[in-house]
Amino acid sequence: MPRGKRGGRVSALEGCREEEAPPAADAVPSVLWASGQQPEAAAEQILLRGIFEIGRDSCDVVLSERALRWQPIQPERPTGDSKYDFLRKEEFIELKDIFSVKLKWRYSVKQQKSGTLLGITLFICLRKEQNKLKDSTLDLINFSEDHCDIWFRQFKEILAVTEYEGHALSLLKECELQGFDGVVCVGGDGFASEVAHALLLRAQKNSRVETDLILTPVRAQLPLGVIPAGSTNVLAHSLHGIPHVVTATLHIIMGHIQPVDVCTFSTTGKFIRFGFSAMFGFGGRALALAEKYRWMSPNQRMDFAIIKTLAKLKPEDCEISFLPFNSSQDLEERAEGSPKSDYNDKWQMIQGRFLNVSIMAIPCLCSVAPRGLAPNTRLNNGSMALIIARNTSRPEFIKHLKRYTSVKNQFNFPFVETYTVEEVKVHPRSNISGHNPEEEDGPYETTSGNSFPWNVDGDLMEVASEVHVRVHPRLINLYGGRIEEMIPK
CATH class of the missing domain: 2.30.29.30 (Pleckstrin-homology domain (PH domain)/Phosphotyrosine-binding domain (PTB))
Structure with a gap:
């Protein structure tokens, strides 16, 4: 059940973005x-x-x-x-x-x-x-x-293939799952995230949980296997320590199960989706621009979008509230919705102009970030990494981005702040601070009006108001190894 545009590659086994086919097979005997x-x-x-x-x-x-x-x-x-x-x-x-x-x-x-x-x-x-x-x-x-x-x-x-973005979601919400031991998807981060979202929505439906506002979601009933076939493969890389097809397949065959934390994204009291990671500001703008150039190959359009977004780098004026992570609280109690202690019920707030805000419940390993975008986060410790890059000069921000590709500490900059949190609220204080990717000085405009672009697991999410992100410990089981033994030091 792949994910792709109509007219692109579609298959019962693969979920790649649209790209030109390999050379003809006329040389095969x-x-x-x-x-x-x-x-x-x-x-x-x-x-x-x-x-x-x-x-x-x-x-x-x-x-x-x-x-x-x-x-x-x-x-x-x-x-x-x-x-x-x-x-x-x-x-x-x-x-x-x-x-x-x-x-x-x-x-x-x-x-x-x-x-x-x-x-x-x-x-x-x-x-x-x-x-x-x-x-x-x-x-x-x-x-x-x-x-x-x-x-x-x-x-x-x-x-019997999926034909468009969201088709796998509609299939998994309705199909009979009792006769299956698990679900396996072959594709990139967007497709894997869509399948995980669908499995979790199905679990809420079966348990008769109101999906308009999910405060304490029910765990997914079936484990999910992810075989990497995308351009970045962040989820598979974080699961297995390497984006290797054979390794991913063997974990599924051997039945190696890893419980993984999942985030819920909501706005103004309304649930939006499940996900593993998100970026607001630079990360969201770059993805929004890349979506306008889908005729390019995935790597080319993302490289082009990053360069163009850096050329027009502008901060977002917003207010960020977060609930610090309480390591003393039992994860099973949190998963069951037990009340938080008085200590952990104290929200903190920062405000200002930020170039990028990252919220990640998994390490987010990939080829361009061997240590991970959030190297201090684990798959199932019940916390999220909140990484904030305040407004600074373009050369300094580029140095920060380049540091991800090395083994050096990418957070060792005076304008970068990191927090370990359980919940985050991002509230933009003005929706005219952005810019249109096609115009030099105009405000950012989307099909949804004055919305801000978010990058959630490689998918574009446009929201006009505050976004509330919660992490839910061990909400879904994925086929994979123990990532603590795999992350480069």
């Missing part, structure tokens, strides 16, 4: 496609038939209920020509070996939104030798958008 016992074609219903270029040949392609078959289209020649008979040998792929499908596009700088359609790419699993499996691709080239759309829709229907 035909024997790999045609190996094994061919399913009986006579009794199968033909779903579609058409012409595609496969490799360098124009082929007659037939899609049936169980297999995709094709053979090169050749001019008629005298019968009995053994060489000609070999060239016309039919090849096939069983549909059970196809795990993903996407439209293949070619983009250029002048084609920022539409691009040129090249055809369809199938992602398949092949048996290479004995019991060894190999992933490969098969490109079905046809420049007709109508022709490709019909075939693409048919493949999506066969694979």
Whole structure:
């Protein structure tokens, strides 16, 4: 159940953002496609038939209920020509070996939104030798958008895939889960966060908890496995200590369970969503700008957005209230909603102009931050890291950001403050301090009016008023190892 834009890669196993397909698979020997016992074609219903270029040949392609078959289209020649008979040998792929499908596009700088359609790419699993499996691709080239759309829709229907952002959420809220031992998602941080959010919402629904205002949420009923297939893979990296597909898979196979803290985000007394981390200010602005350039690859658009946001760096004028973490309180009591002690019921407040505010319940390890964005936080200690960067010069803020990529202390700056907290309230004191990413001096504008952009687990959340963030200890079980042994010192 992946997550992606309509027309991007969709699959029962993968959740990547839209990107150009890998090179054509014309170099793969035909024997790999045609190996094994061919399913009986006579009794199968033909779903579609058409012409595609496969490799360098124009082929007659037939899609049936169980297999995709094709053979090169050749001019008629005298019968009995053994060489000609070999060239016309039919090849096939069983549909059970196809795990993903996407439209293949070619983009250029002048084609920022539409691009040129090249055809369809199938992602398949092949048996290479004995019991060894190999992933490969098969490109079905046809420049007709109508022709490709019909075939693409048919493949999506066969694979029973998610088609848009939020589709996995709607599926998990309604489907029957009693017969499952866990849920596994393959994708990036946004998709993994969406699935976790859906599992937790389902738990509230089953326990008849009012979802408009969730004060003491119920734990998720099923564990979640995350296999990294995104651009940053913060959640998987924090879980396993490394964004490694085999490691993530083995944790799931072995049943290694790790309880993980989860945050709730609410505003003006209304619940918004569950999540693991959030950024307000620079982190939110950069993501909002990156969303406007989705025709770029994920890494390119984020790098571009960061550079452009740094070029127009402006602070947010806001008031931040927080409840300090009380390490003496039992986590199980907190998870059950027990009253806090008088000591821990004392809120603290700071105000001013801030370049960035980070609130993180997990370490947030990634390739650009080997120690983590919040290295002093653990997966399940019942606390959040509140990291505040006050207004400073652009060069000093860039030094702070660069420090994340090294083993040095990224918080050793006079304008950076860190707190260990249980709850945080961020209240912007003016909604005209922001700026439009497309304009030099204009205020930031969104589809929701005068809203402020938040980066929640890599997803854009726009809120116009105060945001209240609470951490809930060990709210969901994830398949993973003990992160305390993995974080670099």
